Amino acid sequence: MIQVENLQHTFLIGKRGKEKQVPVLKGVNFEVHKGEIVAIVGKSGSGKSTLLQILAGFMKAEKGSILVNGKETANLNETESAAFRLRQFGFIFQNFQLMPGLSAFENIELPLKLQGLRKAIRQEKVKKLMDKVGLTEVADHYPNELSGGQQQRVSIARALITNPPILLADEPTGSLDSETEQDILLLIQSLNRELGLTFVMITHDEEVATIAHRRFRMYDGELVKEEA
């Protein structure tokens, strides 16, 4: 489903004329198969977020190949990349990134509005999904009236509503207490099992990584496969 070969990226940091090169990805290779949960673990600053940003097409790598469902994405221009991203990927963030002025229902509905779907169809889809992820009772709540776990459920539902085959999650439980973390991990596992969704999740938490079918460690600019 995703094949990454020899991905390389170096950041230039510091003042102009005195820039320092920081090689972050030094030849990353890995594969993600359809229907699996893959965890990318590694220390803070090891390059996990950079890798996810490049996978999603938000950033270009200097070198390397990324095949997503057979399509080479490393060379797409910005418009092509945005269109491809919309079809293939849903995003789940540590800090939820919900729109504060929209209710839970409206946050989940928003991507469908942007797609131009009719109101009746949007409402049916959102209701069904809210029911599935256990949010029906808080449909009218605004983000600041929701618990952290509920906010993450809303953000997961928003990521799923357009039916992308791949979910990219950046520290999805990083802002949650341990009990709520377990709830969200169970939700991710059930969505993976029931809907066959593929998850690529980055985390620095070894416990969170245990739900993955396969685990890779970002180490010295490379991804090393670990025993699950």
Ligand SMILES: Nc1ncnc2c1ncn2[C@@H]1O[C@H](COP(=O)(O)OP(=O)(O)OP(=O)(O)O)[C@@H](O)[C@H]1O
């Ligand atoms: N836009 C940027 N410009 C320059 N350097 C950057 C940029 N983004 C990241 N870096 C550097 O690249 C390295 C990897 O950062 P990255 O955020 O990918 O790590 P990470 O493993 O996701 O860390 P964390 O777990 O703390 O989020 C760090 O040394 C960081 O300072």
